[in-house]
Amino acid sequence: MNEGKIIKFYREKYQMTQEQLGKGICSGTHISKIERLHTEYAPEIITLLSERLGINIEKELIKLNNIKKRLNHWHDVIVMQLLEEMDLINHELEQEDLIQISDYINLYKLLRVRYLLMHNLTEEALEIIKEIQKKEHKLSTYEANLFKHVLGIYYLAKHENPKAIQVLKSINDTDYNNKEYTYHLAVAYHLNESPVMAYFFADKSRRFFKEINNYLRVIDAEMLMAIQVKDDGDFKETIHRFESLIKSCELCHSPGRKAKVLHNLAFEYYRRKDYEPAKKFYKESMILKDIESNPYLLSLEGYIRSAYYGSLHPNEELLQLANEGLKTALKKNEQLYINLFTLLSYLIQDKEQEYHQYLSDYSLPLFKKFGFVYLIKRSEKELFNYCFKQKKTRRALKMAHILINQ
Structure with a gap:
């Protein structure tokens, strides 16, 4: 009975009335019943109507059924x-x-x-x-x-x-x-700083991707699992996991995934304050990315911070890189990166008051609006330390209360 639906579709597409289509073939009333699937009809009528519409009804039925x-x-x-x-x-x-x-x-x-x-x-x-x-x-x-x-x-x-x-x-x-949805659920838990739940659902997604022989997505799931494990006592195991993932990306000819793995490995070094290898892996990740993409900007921000805290480059060079990142962020109107590179600019220039004022007035509210949990926690710690240093006791206590409740 799909013939009637197809006839109606093409009749309306060609802006024909039922009377115009049926002229010399059948009444407009009969066509109305055919279209609404309310009557039996002779195959010859459908053939004549199809010819007038310039379609092959058999081919159209096959397309619809497929x-x-x-x-x-x-x-x-x-x-x-x-x-x-x-x-x-x-x-x-x-x-x-x-x-x-x-x-x-x-x-x-x-x-x-x-x-x-x-x-x-x-x-x-x-x-x-x-x-x-x-x-x-x-x-x-x-x-x-x-x-x-x-x-x-x-x-x-x-x-x-x-x-x-x-x-x-x-x-x-x-x-x-x-079950691919378990991967996206793992990502959501990861971004919400819930490592146990993130690992649990990433493992479920890994098993699903293995079942469907999707090895690129297995890499995605295993990378997500690797960054949940905070084995601070034995970093060698973490390094081994990431090295295995990098080899898997190379074997699967997936430079995009390799760039993600390198970025996450860089962050593992950064959070351990091992800035030289952090800078190295951020740089390797950047090489594989489009220089105007958000992933590139994220790695660039990590690269500059690693180089700054590790005193690995002159501040003039780092300021130039921060300004380049800010220029790209402004061009794309990416508020997150506008904030991150503005903060870096103040940090590199040792503008302590401007840095913390901008962090308090603009960046932290933005991070809270979009739920960037890691950036929220980092910002609140920085503001607490600054208030304590400046002997702004009341505000420092307020920030301490927030941190303790977290």
Whole structure:
């Protein structure tokens, strides 16, 4: 009975009335019943109507019936992060008019949101999310859980980590066989500074990626697990984990993942105040990144801080690098990096008062707004130490109370 849906779709597409389409073939009333699936009809009538519309009804039926299969394949490709194939399928589906009348239009829109988020197109993704929310009650059980997954990824992209945790935790495993969501839940817990939960869900995602033979995503999960382990007593084990991950990235020809591993290894050295290797690995990570990308700016910020605290470069050179980072951040209107490089500029110039004033008035509120837990804790400690040093006792006590409660 899909013939009627196809006839209606193309009739409306070509802006024909039912009477115009049926002239010399059948009445407009009969076409109305065909389109609404309210009557039987002779195959010859469908053939004549199709010829007038300039379509091959058999081919159109095959295309309509194959839409679910194509969408499921697209979903698999998105999970596998096969970027070239993902883009190709997206282009093909954009040209497929019949998606609009298929039973899987909601599935298409949900996967379209995932695709947009993978390309950092959050505003376009939000438009579709709002559209889906209006008819959320019409989603199938699987689509409802996929929507929660998609929403969790959106919240991660907007740095709303507690919201991401809340919605991803509500996914029903029984009704949703894509356990990839456990990886995004692990990321949310990691960004919320909950290492035990992050490790638990990262391990679950690792097992899922192994089951589907997706070794690139196994690397993602294992890297997330590695950065949760704070084995300060024996750093050799941590180094060994990261070295193994770097080799895996090289074997899989994945420079993007290698850049992430190098960045995280650099941070492990940085937090141990071992600034020279931290600077080295931040630099190696930067080499593999687009110099105007956010990941590059993040590694650049770590590189400058490592070099500054380790006295590894003249301050003039570091100030120039900070200004270059700030220039790029301003060009992109990236508020996080505008704040980070402004703070670095004050730090390098030894403008202690300006640094802490900016940190208090602008940076800390921004970090709290977006839930950057690590930056919030670092900032509050710095402000406490500054207030204590300046003998601003009341404010120091206030900051101490916040730190103790954390």
